[in-house]
Amino acid sequence: DNGTWTQLWLVSEYHEQGSLFDYLNRGTVTVEGMVRLALSVASGLAHLHMEIVGTQGNVGKPAIAHRDLKSKNILVKRNETCAIADLGLAVKHDSVLNTIDIPQNPRVGTRR
Numbered sequence: 001d002n003g004t005w006t007q008l009w010l011v012s013e014y015h016e017q018g019s020l021f022d023y024l025n026r027g028t029v030t031v032e033g034m035v036r037l038a039l040s041v042a043s044g045l046a047h048l049h050m051e052i053v054g055t056q057g058n059v060g061k062p063a064i065a066h067r068d069l070k071s072k073n074i075l076v077k078r079n080e081t082c083a084i085a086d087l088g089l090a091v092k093h094d095s096v097l098n099t100i101d102i103p104q105n106p107r108v109g110t111r112r
Helices: 020-026 031-049
Strands: 059-061 063-065 074-076 082-084 091-094
Touching (some): 031 063, 031 082
Antiparallel strands (some): 063 091, 074 082
16 A cells, blocks of 8 residues: 555436436326336346447446346436436456356345
């Protein structure tokens, strides 16, 4: 340790509607709106779970498991679609080694 440290920041688009939890507690949602919200979450999860092979045959994006998906970790966009947030407990699958990068502390989900 040389007395220095690195601080990492993740900057993303601002979603003024807030979390899905807050959005659903603020008012009613139409059936069409609920379907749009549900389909966008399902689409996001499908994308996370899917491995995307790169151009050279290597992995472009590994398969990822969120491990803490809940309404407070889903952000609502202006067009009533969702963005999956808080990937702090996520793990990825390495298809070449057939391993999952589970940390030493295998904590999963929100403590109740």
